Amino acid sequence: MTISRVKKEEKQLNLESLTWGDLTWVNIESPTDRETEYLAQNYPFHPLDLDDCLSRIQRPKIDEYKDYLFLVFHFPVFNKEARATTTSQLSVFIGKNYLITLHKGELKPLVKLFKECQIDEESQQENFGQGSSYLLYRIVDRLVDYCLPILNKIVDNIESVEDNIFSNGMRGTVKEISILRRDIISFRRIIWPMRAVIGSLEPKVRRFTKMDMAVYFGDTVDHVDKIWDALDEYKEVIEGLNDTHDSLATNRTNDVIRMLTIIATILLPITVVASIYGMNIPLPFQNSSYSLLFVFLIMLTIIGGMLYFFHRQRWI
Numbered sequence: 356m357t358i359s360r361v362k363k364e365e366k367q368l369n370l371e372s373l374t375w376g377d378l379t380w381v382n383i384e385s386p387t388d389r390e391t392e393y394l395a396q397n398y399p400f401h402p403l404d405l406d407d408c409l410s411r412i413q414r415p416k417i418d419e420y421k422d423y424l425f426l427v428f429h430f431p432v433f434n435k436e437a438r439a440t441t442t443s444q445l446s447v448f449i450g451k452n453y454l455i456t457l458h459k460g461e462l463k464p465l466v467k468l469f470k471e472c473q474i475d476e477e478s479q480q481e482n483f484g485q486g487s488s489y490l491l492y493r494i495v496d497r498l499v500d501y502c503l504p505i506l507n508k509i510v511d512n513i514e515s516v517e518d519n520i521f522s523n524g525m526r527g528t529v530k531e532i533s534i535l536r537r538d539i540i541s542f543r544r545i546i547w548p549m550r551a552v553i554g555s556l557e558p559k560v561r562r563f564t565k566m567d568m569a570v571y572f573g574d575t576v577d578h579v580d581k582i583w584d585a586l587d588e589y590k591e592v593i594e595g596l597n598d599t600h601d602s603l604a605t606n607r608t609n610d611v612i613r614m615l616t617i618i619a620t621i622l623l624p625i626t627v628v629a630s631i632y633g634m635n636i637p638l639p640f641q642n643s644s645y646s647l648l649f650v651f652l653i654m655l656t657i658i659g660g661m662l663y664f665f666h667r668q669r670w671i
Contacts, residue, residue, distance in 0.1 A: 368393055373472055375483035379453045380490060382469045384460040386446075394455065399423070400448060408446040408457045415552040417559055423450040424559055426491075428552065430498045431545045432461045433505050438534055440505060440541045445498070447491065451563050454487045456494065464497040486564035492571045495553065499578045502546075506585055509538060513592055520600050532597050539593060543586050550579050617671060621661050625654045 368390050370383040383390050391405040404425040407413050418425040426447040431440045443462055448455040460466060471478045482493050512535050519528045557572035632650050639649075665671045 371469070371473075373469070373479070375472075375479045377452050378483045378487055378490065380469070380472070380483070381453065381455040382465075383455070383457045384466075386457045390457070394448075398448065398450075398453075398455070400425070404448070411444075413444060413446075415548045417552060417555065419559060423448055426552070426556075428495070428498070429545050429549060430462055431502055431505055431542055433508060439538050440545070442541075442545050447494075449487050449491055449560060449563060451487065454490050462498060462501070464501045465494055468494060468497055485566050488560040488564035488568055489566060489571070491556075491560060492568060492575065495556075496571075496575050496578075499553075499575055499582070502582050505542070506582065506589075509535065509542070509589055512538075513589065513596070516593075516596060520596060520603065528600055532593060532600060536590075536593050536597070539586060539589050543583075543590070546579065546583050546586060550576075550583060553579055613670070617665060621658055624657045624661075628653055628657070 368383075369385060369387065370381055370390055370393070372379055372381045374380075386408055388409070391408060394400055395402065395405055399422055401418075401420065404418060407425070407427065413427045415429050416427050424447075426449065428445040428447070429442045430445060432443040433439075434441045443459060445462060445465070446457040456465065458465060468482070472482055482490050512531070516528060516531050516535060519531065553572070554576050557568050561568060628650065632646075662671070
């Protein structure tokens, strides 16, 4: 296949390629069967790996072959409509002279890095100059750092929920806590398998570069561990806030029930007095012009006595 024919095919497909020196980066957004067929014709990739690129459900993994590695990464993407963190899959084929990335286009740092390399020659030299392993490190490092703004958003939401818990208006707080808990659980579910994949990445990509990549990937692993530790802390915080909210809600409910019970207890003897004097039988002061005042005095005496008793018992 001639070079001109390859370029013509690439224009018809949903892929872009960028070459600097001996290294080529092929970026495919929203891959379909057409793109995987193109890869099958031009690269020695296993058919199962190409099928995995189109699969929605794939665990992060590293498949090692003689001439290349097939990698699957999951990175978090915040969905504003659902107010939850969702998974975006990145599939990578890496060989000595090429790096192929397949994704849905939701990973903004990856898209931005590819565009930077397209328009900036200095960026090309910086990212392509040390081989495919270093280019992979740059991509993974950017995507890991992209998790930090999402963590900051979770922190802001936790602080907002905390303020609402200790304010007078607690309506809707339970829903906010539940949304935050779901968000943190989803984030943890994404990061947990990624720790093992990124941690074992450096020894496997070492053969594609002459550089010592241990320091670089070690730094990325540290970032992933910090993200995991932060998520672990946020999980404990949100559980503590949920317990605090339940305690405050229970205490407020008890206060309301206590007040209603006091009111009902006070009204009971007053109702009895009113019922007795409403009976058609002769009673003291019933026919007097001061009978209404007498009944009110009895009621006020009962109310005052009960309030004094409740106060002495420290119920109010």
